[in-house]
Amino acid sequence: MKKLVVTLSVLALSVVGLVGLSACGGQSSSSSSDKVINVYGCEPQNKLVPGNTSETCGGNILLQLFDGLVKYTNEGKAENDVAESITPEDGNKIFDIKIRQGLVFDNGEAITADSFIKSWNYTALAENAQAGQSFFEPIKGYKEVSEENAKTKTLSGLVKVTDLEFKIELEKPSITFPMRLGYSTFAPLPVSQFDDDGRLEDDFGDHPIGNGPYKFSEWNHDMDIKLVKSDTYKGNKVVKNSGLDFKIYTGGSEAAYADVQSGVLDVLDSVPATQSKTFQNDSQVQAVISKSTNFQGLEIPDNLPHFGWDEEGQLRRAAVSYSIDRQSIIDKVVDGLADHPVSYSPNSSEISGASSEVEGNEVLNFNADQAKELWSKADAISKFDNPKLDVYYNADGGGKSLLEAVANSIKTNLGIESSAKSVVDFKTLLNKEAEHNVDGAFRMGWQPDYPSIENFLAPLYTKEAIRTGSNYSGFSNEEFDNLLSDGGAASSIDEANKLFAKAQVLLFKYLPCFPLYDIKNKGVTALGVKGMTFDWHSVPVYTDISKD
Amino acid sequence: MARYIGVRVLQTIPVVLGTTLLIYGLVFLMPGDPVRAMFGNHPPSEAAMNVVRREFHLDQPFIMQYLYFLKGVLTFDFGKTFQGRNVSDVIATSLPITAQLAFLSIFFEIIIGVGLGIVTGVKKGRIFDNTVLMSTLVIISIPTFVLGFVCQFIFAVKLGIVPATVGNYIDINHMLMPALVLASVSISYVIRLTRSQIKDNLNADYVRTARAKGLDNRTVVLKHILRNSLVPVVTYIGADLGGLMGGAVVTEAVFNINGIGHQLYSGISRGEGVLVVSLVTVLVLIYIVANLLVDILYAFLDPRIRYGKS
Numbered sequence: 001m002k003k004l005v006v007t008l009s010v011l012a013l014s015v016v017g018l019v020g021l022s023a024c025g026g027q028s029s030s031s032s033s034d035k036v037i038n039v040y041g042c043e044p045q046n047k048l049v050p051g052n053t054s055e056t057c058g059g060n061i062l063l064q065l066f067d068g069l070v071k072y073t074n075e076g077k078a079e080n081d082v083a084e085s086i087t088p089e090d091g092n093k094i095f096d097i098k099i100r101q102g103l104v105f106d107n108g109e110a111i112t113a114d115s116f117i118k119s120w121n122y123t124a125l126a127e128n129a130q131a132g133q134s135f136f137e138p139i140k141g142y143k144e145v146s147e148e149n150a151k152t153k154t155l156s157g158l159v160k161v162t163d164l165e166f167k168i169e170l171e172k173p174s175i176t177f178p179m180r181l182g183y184s185t186f187a188p189l190p191v192s193q194f195d196d197d198g199r200l201e202d203d204f205g206d207h208p209i210g211n212g213p214y215k216f217s218e219w220n221h222d223m224d225i226k227l228v229k230s231d232t233y234k235g236n237k238v239v240k241n242s243g244l245d246f247k248i249y250t251g252g253s254e255a256a257y258a259d260v261q262s263g264v265l266d267v268l269d270s271v272p273a274t275q276s277k278t279f280q281n282d283s284q285v286q287a288v289i290s291k292s293t294n295f296q297g298l299e300i301p302d303n304l305p306h307f308g309w310d311e312e313g314q315l316r317r318a319a320v321s322y323s324i325d326r327q328s329i330i331d332k333v334v335d336g337l338a339d340h341p342v343s344y345s346p347n348s349s350e351i352s353g354a355s356s357e358v359e360g361n362e363v364l365n366f367n368a369d370q371a372k373e374l375w376s377k378a379d380a381i382s383k384f385d386n387p388k389l390d391v392y393y394n395a396d397g398g399g400k401s402l403l404e405a406v407a408n409s410i411k412t413n414l415g416i417e418s419s420a421k422s423v424v425d426f427k428t429l430l431n432k433e434a435e436h437n438v439d440g441a442f443r444m445g446w447q448p449d450y451p452s453i454e455n456f457l458a459p460l461y462t463k464e465a466i467r468t469g470s471n472y473s474g475f476s477n478e479e480f481d482n483l484l485s486d487g488g489a490a491s492s493i494d495e496a497n498k499l500f501a502k503a504q505v506l507l508f509k510y511l512p513c514f515p516l517y518d519i520k521n522k523g524v525t526a527l528g529v530k531g532m533t534f535d536w537h538s539v540p541v542y543t544d545i546s547k548d
Numbered sequence: 549m550a551r552y553i554g555v556r557v558l559q560t561i562p563v564v565l566g567t568t569l570l571i572y573g574l575v576f577l578m579p580g581d582p583v584r585a586m587f588g589n590h591p592p593s594e595a596a597m598n599v600v601r602r603e604f605h606l607d608q609p610f611i612m613q614y615l616y617f618l619k620g621v622l623t624f625d626f627g628k629t630f631q632g633r634n635v636s637d638v639i640a641t642s643l644p645i646t647a648q649l650a651f652l653s654i655f656f657e658i659i660i661g662v663g664l665g666i667v668t669g670v671k672k673g674r675i676f677d678n679t680v681l682m683s684t685l686v687i688i689s690i691p692t693f694v695l696g697f698v699c700q701f702i703f704a705v706k707l708g709i710v711p712a713t714v715g716n717y718i719d720i721n722h723m724l725m726p727a728l729v730l731a732s733v734s735i736s737y738v739i740r741l742t743r744s745q746i747k748d749n750l751n752a753d754y755v756r757t758a759r760a761k762g763l764d765n766r767t768v769v770l771k772h773i774l775r776n777s778l779v780p781v782v783t784y785i786g787a788d789l790g791g792l793m794g795g796a797v798v799t800e801a802v803f804n805i806n807g808i809g810h811q812l813y814s815g816i817s818r819g820e821g822v823l824v825v826s827l828v829t830v831l832v833l834i835y836i837v838a839n840l841l842v843d844i845l846y847a848f849l850d851p852r853i854r855y856g857k858s
Contacts, residue, residue, distance in 0.1 A: 045586070047632050054590045126595035129603075133592035146593035205632070221633060221641060222806035223716035247715055250810045251801025254697070258712035259804075261705045284705065396817065425817060427585025434584065459589075470589050 034242040036228075037529070037545050039267040040256045041246030043222050047205025050187035051123030051132040059184060060269075060539050061246060064227055065210035066187035067235050069097060069116070070178060076293070076350025076451035076536035078179045081236055082111060082188065082211070084164075086181075092173040092489065099164040104232050105190045106215045113166035115188035121145070121154045122200050123185065132185030134468060135449075138177060140169045153198060173489035175496050179352070180450040187211075213237040213543055214244060222248055240531060240546045257524065260285050266529045266547055269540050271522040273398060276335050285524040292521045292538050293348050293448055295341060298324075298391065298406060299513040300441045301433070302474040306384045309475070309510055315378035317511035320389060320441075321363045322371035323413035329405045330517050337522060340364070341515035344504050345448075345456040348518075350536035353453030353497035360508030364515065368413040375414055388417035390440030394429040395422040399443045406516065433472035444472070444513060451536050453500045458484050461512055475512035549847075553840065560836045564829060569614060571828045575821040576610045582819030586630060604630070604822070617822055621829075627822040629815075635826045638811055643830065645718055646800075646807030650792040652723055653731035657785055661735045662774075665742020665781070670769055672747050681743075684736035696729045696802035713804040726803040730796055734788050741784055745777035752776075778849050786842030790835035794828075 044058030071081035140157030157169035214227035259265035393399035403420040465471035483503040490496035626635035704712035797809035815823040
């Protein structure tokens with residue numbers, strides 16, 4: 001036993017010694033102005049393939065590795081990037097794309113029309129089961145390749161003209177289509193990475209070869225993903241650092257926040273709920289706050305009795321919307337870090353067609369008297385016995401305090417039963433929503449894929465979106481659908497936006513969903529880090545970030 | 549002894565089969581369609597989702613899925629995660645990290661727990677004893693994540709003595725605070741357990757005999773009392789190893805440690821049956837081995853316990 005005790009004390013001493021040593025060696029110093037920036041990351045859901053990524057963990061990284069045909073300015077305007085020109089033909093049904101000459105992938109391979117065509121055909125084909133498949137839905141021939149046992153393996157709407165020119169034919173005209181091409185799903189891939197049958201190499205996503213400002217370096221799963229500044233890049237972006245090290249945080253942003261405070265992590269593009277009140281006054285970090293293009297809303301599905309699309313349902317929906325005191329929810333639940341909503345998209349200059357003056361938007365303003373009046377009008381049409389409207393949230397997503405506040409508002413100001421109920425996790429709630437099986441209203445959040453008001457309407461409220469998109473309220477209105485397709489076929493963006501505005505007026509009448517607040521971007525950087533801003537899509541503009 | 553160990557090893561087979569079947573059943577029963585959830589707001593066509601379902605045998609009935617898993621295990625192929633990594637790779641990278649954390653914790657349990665247990669047991673009723681007892685009570689009543697955040701804030705963010713998180717720095721400097729936090733509750737129990745055992749044994753007949761023979765206090769405490777007091781302590785620590793390996797989810801999240809706990813948590817939230825069951829199988833095996841070691845250790849601590857003869 002004595003021996004054991006002696007051994008243990010030696011071990012103990014050595015532990016203490018090691019700690020002492022490493023504590024001294026903790027700080028490393030470097031004086032170069034061209035530094036690698038340590039940024040917050042999370043483990044991508046899939047391998048790093050642009051067409052197979054529709055979540056932000058992988059998406060933020062792919063945006064640095066790949067340049068698309070268009071890029072978005074920080075103000076949300078789509079500009080040609082890899083494309084030399086995008087010319088609409090046949091009333092916005094066909095787009096002729098010319099590619100800039102001399103651009104290459106990191107392996108030296110030239111970017112050609114085939115880099116896009118092969119990549120897109122691969123993503124759209126059902127048997128490849130790519131997460132970004134639905135983005136190709138507007139293109140002619142999508143239906144054939146997205147079916148079970150598809151006989152056609154390529155999109156008939158993609159036609160190569162020359163090595164640097166190809167045409168995209170759409171199923172129906174869409175003036176906003178070119179705006180979508182900056183999404184990373186539409187990125188080009190090196191032709192050499194496809195086999196003869198058009199299948200992408202299995203391990204491509206383990207070490208992707210891109211054409212963006214950064215080059216993939218290494219990926220230690222659940223640890224970090226390293227990118228370095230590309231030396232073959234001839235594109236439009238200017239990089240002010242020598243690389244990005246995405247440090248992966250597995251348990252949320254609390255740990256990352258502590259690392260920013262202690263200077264280990266340079267950039268965190270969110271703020272944990274626990275620091276939401278204090279981060280702006282925290283002397284150990286720099287706070288970054290800006291407007292975003294995301295919003296939170298409450299969706300009322302039409303499977304609820306008394307909440308249909310008839311006059312009674314419209315009155316009740318409007319009554320609920322009037323009864324919610326949004327400003328006090330913003331002040332109390334999100335510590336004032338959000339804006340009162342004005343329409344079906346945040347009122348942001350970054351969104352083409354966004355406006356604060358949409359007919360009917362007064363329904364977003366708190367008015368308890370109006371709420372009660374509308375509710376009793378609805379009761380006159382059809383009596384609602386034991387009236388109640390529960391609100392649901394997913395327990396793993398942090399919506400509890402918001403929905404409790406909403407339920408409280410409804411209960412107090414409308415005088416009906418309402419309580420916040422949780423569903424175990426996001427996937428369960430999503431499933432129930434898709435099956436129209438939620439016994440109450442539910443929270444919805446939306447982040448656009450391209451900066452147009454169209455993207456706040458079409459995927460959420462059209463009839464088609466019940467089947468293919470995110471229309472979980474079951475709203476289906478022919479006039480609305482027509483306004484959107486007419487908008488797509490319009491001859492100018494301005495004209496299109498006018499039609500989209502009309503569609504919004506309809507939404508304010510039927511209220512399948514109503515916005516609760518417009519989210520703000522919140523982030524922190526370590527002291528000494530410069531140039532951190534958010535782009536229109538709430539992604540940090542990584543290329544601009546530098547540090548002392 | 550060899551026969552005893554052989555029997556114990558054979559006993560693990562039904563245990564592993566039973567637990568894996570149970571866990572697989574639980575994951576299978578979880579609500580929600582994991583494939584639908586995988587694609588979030590932009591679901592691809594039904595045909596594309598069916599491709600994924602077929603790939604992971606999610607279109608098959610439960611028992612078939614389980615048999616596919618067993619077949620895989622027997623051929624040393626644990627299958628793939630939804631992300632496309634081999635499950636065996638996931639285990640190979642995350643297990644050593646958690647093991648380091650757990651063994652460092654066990655180490656603290658032994659050093660601090662048994663050490664303080666001896667001192668307080670021998671000097672019972674004094675100020676030191678009372679202080680330690682009070683502190684253990686406080687630690688036991690604080691949830692681990694609170695202790696974790698408080699330690700992180702004070703020692704890492706404010707004082708800067710230790711790093712705030714672990715991340716990809718798997719070394720003793722980064723693991724020290726997480727291991728202490730993880731071990732804190734167990735240390736408190738070990739102190740209390742050791743202390744009460746020592747206290748009980750202090751007045752035993754054999755101790756009086758030893759003292760009467762003229763042995764000095766140090767020898768009596770370390771050689772006689774401690775040895776007799778350690779049996780329940782060893783049981784506790786052995787059982788704790790399994791708990792530390794699987795139950796470190798909270799600590800791993802606070803300190804950003806990418807170990808088994810995290811993999812288990814995210815596997816469950818994604819509904820990845822194969823990953824969860826594989827991880828659990830590994831944990832069950834560790835638990836069984838730890839228990840076996842404890843049983844063998846008994847024989848060395850207490851000569852009256854002998855295995856192999858019935």
